Amino acid sequence: MEPFKGRREDDRFLTGQGRFTADRNLPGQVYGCFLRSDRAHATILSLEKGQALGSPGVVAVFTGEDVKHFKTPPPQVKYPIKVPHRDILARERVRYVGQEIALVVATSPAAAQDAAEKIELEFEDLPVVVDAAAALAPGAPQLHESVPGNLAATYEYGDEQAAAEAIARAAHVVRLRLDSTRVSGTPMEPKAAVAAYDAATDSYDVYASSQGLPMILPNLVAITGVPAERIRLRSGDVGGGFGIRSQAYPEYSALMHAAKTLGRPVKWVGSRFETIVSDHHGRAVELSGELALDAGGRFLALRVQWICNMGAHLSQAGPTINAVNPSRHAINAYRIPVLFGRHRLVLTNTTSVTAYRGAGRPGVSYLVERLVDEAARTLGIDRVELRRRNLIPREAFPYKTPVGSVYDSGDPPGQLALAEKVSDWKGFDKRRRESEKHAKLRGIGCAMFIEPSGGGHAPREEAAIKFGESGNATLYVLSGPSGQGHETTFPRIVAEVLGMPLEKIELRASDPLGPALVGGGTVGSRSLMSHGSALFTAAQEVVRKGLDLAAKDLEVAAHDVEFVDGKYRVKGTDLSVPFTELAKKHGGALDAKGAIPPPLAFPGGAHICEVEIDPETGVVEIASYVAVDDCGRVMDHTLVEGQLHGGILQGAGQVLGEHCIYDAAGQLLTGSFMDYAMPRADMLGPTRLELYDHSVPSPTNPLGVKGAGEAGTTGAIPALANAVIDALRPLGIHHLDFPYSPARVWAAIQLAKQGRTP
Numbered sequence: 001m002e003p004f005k006g007r008r009e010d011d012r013f014l015t016g017q018g019r020f021t022a023d024r025n026l027p028g029q030v031y032g033c034f035l036r037s038d039r040a041h042a043t044i045l046s047l048e049k050g051q052a053l054g055s056p057g058v059v060a061v062f063t064g065e066d067v068k069h070f071k072t073p074p075p076q077v078k079y080p081i082k083v084p085h086r087d088i089l090a091r092e093r094v095r096y097v098g099q100e101i102a103l104v105v106a107t108s109p110a111a112a113q114d115a116a117e118k119i120e121l122e123f124e125d126l127p128v129v130v131d132a133a134a135a136l137a138p139g140a141p142q143l144h145e146s147v148p149g150n151l152a153a154t155y156e157y158g159d160e161q162a163a164a165e166a167i168a169r170a171a172h173v174v175r176l177r178l179d180s181t182r183v184s185g186t187p188m189e190p191k192a193a194v195a196a197y198d199a200a201t202d203s204y205d206v207y208a209s210s211q212g213l214p215m216i217l218p219n220l221v222a223i224t225g226v227p228a229e230r231i232r233l234r235s236g237d238v239g240g241g242f243g244i245r246s247q248a249y250p251e252y253s254a255l256m257h258a259a260k261t262l263g264r265p266v267k268w269v270g271s272r273f274e275t276i277v278s279d280h281h282g283r284a285v286e287l288s289g290e291l292a293l294d295a296g297g298r299f300l301a302l303r304v305q306w307i308c309n310m311g312a313h314l315s316q317a318g319p320t321i322n323a324v325n326p327s328r329h330a331i332n333a334y335r336i337p338v339l340f341g342r343h344r345l346v347l348t349n350t351t352s353v354t355a356y357r358g359a360g361r362p363g364v365s366y367l368v369e370r371l372v373d374e375a376a377r378t379l380g381i382d383r384v385e386l387r388r389r390n391l392i393p394r395e396a397f398p399y400k401t402p403v404g405s406v407y408d409s410g411d412p413p414g415q416l417a418l419a420e421k422v423s424d425w426k427g428f429d430k431r432r433r434e435s436e437k438h439a440k441l442r443g444i445g446c447a448m449f450i451e452p453s454g455g456g457h458a459p460r461e462e463a464a465i466k467f468g469e470s471g472n473a474t475l476y477v478l479s480g481p482s483g484q485g486h487e488t489t490f491p492r493i494v495a496e497v498l499g500m501p502l503e504k505i506e507l508r509a510s511d512p513l514g515p516a517l518v519g520g521g522t523v524g525s526r527s528l529m530s531h532g533s534a535l536f537t538a539a540q541e542v543v544r545k546g547l548d549l550a551a552k553d554l555e556v557a558a559h560d561v562e563f564v565d566g567k568y569r570v571k572g573t574d575l576s577v578p579f580t581e582l583a584k585k586h587g588g589a590l591d592a593k594g595a596i597p598p599p600l601a602f603p604g605g606a607h608i609c610e611v612e613i614d615p616e617t618g619v620v621e622i623a624s625y626v627a628v629d630d631c632g633r634v635m636d637h638t639l640v641e642g643q644l645h646g647g648i649l650q651g652a653g654q655v656l657g658e659h660c661i662y663d664a665a666g667q668l669l670t671g672s673f674m675d676y677a678m679p680r681a682d683m684l685g686p687t688r689l690e691l692y693d694h695s696v697p698s699p700t701n702p703l704g705v706k707g708a709g710e711a712g713t714t715g716a717i718p719a720l721a722n723a724v725i726d727a728l729r730p731l732g733i734h735h736l737d738f739p740y741s742p743a744r745v746w747a748a749i750q751l752a753k754q755g756r757t758p
Contacts, residue, residue: 021192032268033112035102037094040349040666048120057111064091073222081153084144095312098277132309132346155323163340166301170292182284182660187240195255196265203230210235212480212521213510219248232512241482243355282356284309301338311352325360332368339402361451369718419606423626441613443727447718450604453707456520463534471584476514477531480522497539499566525707538594599701605629607715618746624688632706647712653679
């Protein structure tokens, strides 16, 4: 690979030339505004839109009756699950604050908003339940007749009897219940869409932020019944994905209906409140676990239970990330021979939950790593030593877990040894004493993790390379970039194979006018593994096609030609032709498509965090953070480090402040940045942040890479949590629920001073 010279995308973004959904404007467009429910659970007794229709500039008002024929797309799961119907615009009943009730279309955004406020609604309030465990209780308010007891699914894996027996005979058993708090994705770019209908072809153009064509398009097809070939999804630049831009939201289909009905493009740009209240949320899981150990501190069994708050409706990815994903790596990085897990997916009067950076993985690492720390405390064993004693050794890879997942490659003991060394774990007591001199509490936390990356629901991942008359190459993949550097990395993969200058290669990701491809979008830390490897395979096919063309041009037999350093050369001679000349001469004859089975790999790491707490204010400061990661073959250290930096900060955000809070009536109390504590750069501030690579290439894909996009978050949440608890332990505090905000930490310290536990 060429040395890093900056991302191609940077010039466009840093000079304000990025083009996001809100920047899209079409001739003759009108503007939409959605009227949303202001209550969590109620029957709609009446809806009067007359005053709104008579408001200046109003073109139309659409309600649930106008789109009652739209369907509910099934979640991406293959286990038994009850899927309640989801209205595009609410009919008869609302089930969460922020649910779409009506779409007002007018000649300006302000006119649409003014008219929406004139719609008259009469409700009959119904009982509300926002807590998942409470929703399972007998007599709890029922959200959907089709889902008795609010239980959409129970997902089980492992051996229940074997786990019970191992726990019963174990010398030691540690138990914990933790909250992985509900958080908002809050991308820089609020949710927005523009829909246009072409009557001549009975087709649609939909402009919306997306993590890839295969993510949203199947949703729109399932909801509207319009064939995929008649919907052109155009994403452009995307200001943040994180998992929440992987599904078609109800607004998109409503806008499509409006555009067809009116014969005019309809544009809608949501407010920040709309983004927080109606974008699908992340996490919202109650985690319980039991870890059994023998007298020597060896792990014998793990039994876990998740109660997953899915919101009022099931998102496309929610049932997967709250069940299938965690089962694949539930034992984390340890040799745990017996495992059983039970995950209950519960409906409540809240916003739906979907994949959010980590997509279930942080729940696994948080629960297991907190259990390991608790076991070390109970047994009086050093925390690093207990981990070292139970980690999967490098020679055991590929390692088959108790549920059949196969960890492809790795070296957890090597990662831990390096992290212990570079963090100066053994010198921590000295630093703690120094903090005590300044009346500060100091703690250090370690976290190991192994997580799944890649995979997907498509049977294969395809990519295409096409050549123009100038000899330039255009790359087509189904990725949905939102800051990862695809425009830089993917062309470099092809340039390295073909020996072409980078400036002659262009990426078109999820281009609706490009060649038909099969594959998945940008989720699950899969892009380089899947899209990059498919491009690598396509480039090799281009080389193969070029052999015959070069042989004809050089007037020799094809078997006498070899491809070396970007040139076709007659073996044993100086006679050659550069690939660039061949491409300019033959153009489209070199077009090729590459395909690979969707690769699955298991990156991992060892993260160590050190914190200092001011007991007078409860403020937690991250003093140092060391991350040792296995991302497989690292093709661009700068881009990987950027992903890790972002992931670590998002993990810190959840631990230290982020929390979507509903009151008992189902009102979202954190609907703006005045109330919702976004992660900030000063959370890391002067932190000593060091990243180290300790990678083992993956054998599952041609590039040898593993995922990196979610590793920072998966490691940061347990590492920071363990560090904070370690700082508070001298006060007798061994447990504290997220977020570790100053108020919550201070309150816990005050209770401890009174001899009480939080």
